[in-house]
Amino acid sequence: ELEKKALGRETLKKYREITLLYDIAEKLTASLDPKEAAQLVVDVAKMLIKADNISVMLKNEESGVFELLASSGRGLHPGEGLKIGIGIAGGVFHSGRAEIVNDISSDDRYVSGAVRVSSLMCAPLKIKDRVIGVIYVSSEERAHYTAEDLKLLSALAFQAAADIENARLYDSLKETFLTTVHILAETIEKRDPYTGGHIKRVMNYSMAVGKELGLPELEMEHLELAAVLHDIGKISIRDSVLLKKGKLTVDEFAEIKMHPIYAEEILDHIKHLKGIIPGVKYHHERYDGSGYPEGLKGNDIDIIARIISVADAFDAMTTDRPYRERMELAEAFEELRANSGTQFDPGVVKAFFTACSENRIPVERQANRKAGSI
Numbered sequence: 562e563l564e565k566k567a568l569g570r571e572t573l574k575k576y577r578e579i580t581l582l583y584d585i586a587e588k589l590t591a592s593l594d595p596k597e598a599a600q601l602v603v604d605v606a607k608m609l610i611k612a613d614n615i616s617v618m619l620k621n622e623e624s625g626v627f628e629l630l631a632s633s634g635r636g637l638h639p640g641e642g643l644k645i646g647i648g649i650a651g652g653v654f655h656s657g658r659a660e661i662v663n664d665i666s667s668d669d670r671y672v673s674g675a676v677r678v679s680s681l682m683c684a685p686l687k688i689k690d691r692v693i694g695v696i697y698v699s700s701e702e703r704a705h706y707t708a709e710d711l712k713l714l715s716a717l718a719f720q721a722a723a724d725i726e727n728a729r730l731y732d733s734l735k736e737t738f739l740t741t742v743h744i745l746a747e748t749i750e751k752r753d754p755y756t757g758g759h760i761k762r763v764m765n766y767s768m769a770v771g772k773e774l775g776l777p778e779l780e781m782e783h784l785e786l787a788a789v790l791h792d793i794g795k796i797s798i799r800d801s802v803l804l805k806k807g808k809l810t811v812d813e814f815a816e817i818k819m820h821p822i823y824a825e826e827i828l829d830h831i832k833h834l835k836g837i838i839p840g841v842k843y844h845h846e847r848y849d850g851s852g853y854p855e856g857l858k859g860n861d862i863d864i865i866a867r868i869i870s871v872a873d874a875f876d877a878m879t880t881d882r883p884y885r886e887r888m889e890l891a892e893a894f895e896e897l898r899a900n901s902g903t904q905f906d907p908g909v910v911k912a913f914f915t916a917c918s919e920n921r922i923p924v925e926r927q928a929n930r931k932a933g934s935i
Contacts, residue, residue, distance in 0.1 A: 583910040595619075599631035601808070602696060602721040607633055611696035614822075618727070619686070619694035620654070622643055627651075630725070643648050650683050657692050659684035659715045661706045680704035684715045686722035693726055738833065739786075746789045749796050759876055761798075764788040766872035766913070769921040774914040776864070783912055783930075784865050787840030791869050794824030818853045823844055840865030844873060849903045859906075867906040871897065871913050874905070 599617040606615050610777045618627040624646055638852035645651055649670050653660055662668050669676070681699035685692045696718045746760050767788040771781050795803060798820055802813045809817065822844045826839060830832045842859060844867035850858030878893040888896070894914075901910040916922045 564677060586609045590788065594643060595725055595732055598725045602717060602725075603631045603633045606696065606698060606714070609696055609717070610701065610710055611704060613701045614678075614699045616697045616698075617686075617694065617721070617725075618650065619729075622852065626902075627654075630694070646681055649681065650697050653685050653695050654692050655682040657687060657690070659711050659718070663704060663706055677701045680706060682711055682714050684711070684718040686725065688719050688722050688726055696721070704927065719832075726801060738777050742789055742834075746793065751893050757879065760792070761791055762876045763791065763872045766771060766875060766916075766922055767868050769916040770868050770872065770909060770912045771855075772921070773916045774864075774868070774908070780865065783837045783840060786834065787837040787865050788869055788872065790824070790828070790834070790837065790875065791841050791844050792820065792824075793827055794820035794822065795867050796827070797823040817844070821854050831859060837865070839863035840869060842866070844869040846870070847904045848906050852904075862906075864880075867909050871905050873907050875913070 578739070586691055599619075601615055603615050606612070612634070612692060614632070616632045616935060617630045619630050620626075621628040627645065627650065643778050645654055649660060649662060649668065653808065659682070661680075661682050662671070664677050665671050667681060678699045681697065683695055683697045686694040686696060696714065696911065743934065750760050764785060767784055768781070776784065788893045798816060802816050804807070817925065821844070825842045827839050828838050840863050841851075842854070843862050845869075846852035846857045846862045846866060848859060848862070850856050875893060878896060879887045879890065881887045897913065901907045913922070
């Protein structure tokens with residue numbers, strides 16, 4: 562009867578372990594953030610293995626040292642050092658084999674540090690035959706880690722390795738994509754020397770307002786891209802119109818008003834930018850419905866477009882242009898207030914002023930910029 566009960570407890574324990582491993586496999590596959598993925602691994606390790614400190618460390622390809630990605634307890638173990646090849650973690654990284662050290666005092670590879678360690682386990686994060694990092698668990702009191710514990714840690718490390726690496730690759734591709742977008746926008750901007758720096762300023766103003774409004778992470782990402790590319794449609798406008806110093810004719814202004822449509826046509830060909838089209842296309846719509854290109858009104862206008870509208874107008878007012886000098890800061894503020902509820906969304910204007918008052922929008926630099934300087 563005792564044996565049956567013990568077997569039942571062991572079966573229940575294994576079922577719990579398998580369920581947790583299955584659960585983390587699903588979550589890791591869905592995660593596209595390396596640190597988030599590593600933290601998931603740490604959280605599950607805490608539930609499966611008795612340990613005071615847990616660290617997930619990856620090799621930094623540029624510096625050649627371990628980089629702490631996620632941890633629990635006191636995290637990284639200073640006695641181990643950060644350099645690849647030093648200490649037990651370094652040895653596991655090079656050998657690619659997991660290890661248990663139940664009596665740390667008997668292992669001369671370990672150099673004592675600020676964190677007390679009596680027992681530890683370390684498993685490599687491997688993708689085929691390539692080791693990208695290690696997961697390291699330790700106990701401050703003497704533990705009796707078993708081969709079963711090490712097998713569990715190794716299974717966790719095996720599952721984690723590919724997903725963390727995929728998340729890192731996604732992160733790298735995303736950064737490359739954003740860099741390419743910024744370069745594209747800056748290249749377009751160079752057509753008009755009078756608006757140098759306009760894109761960066763509109764992006765900074767927009768992001769500050771978006772943060773004040775509490776936009777979720779995905780919308781903030783769309784806001785950044787839309788702000789950077791809000792004038793991309795001007796690439797299709799003739800220089801004789803775009804750079805004209807005098808007043809535009811009715812036909813010329815009609816051509817300028819086409820740039821949001823041109824922007825939609827350009828962005829529609831890029832899969833990863835389709836989500837920002839409403840923010841770019843409608844940033845010249847007015848809150849009272851008298852804007853262009855479709856005469857949308859109020860909340861029918863995409864929130865990203867409403868934010869960019871305020872940021873774009875403020876920068877236009879406080880920047881020297883071929884056809885006029887910039888406004889003083891107080892005058893530009895008054896214009897925003899006067900047009901709140903007609904041209905601009907009142908909530909966005911309020912968020913803009915709040916961000917200004919908290920110094921998250923660098924308006925003083927606008928006020929101090931000399932005429933003609935960008």
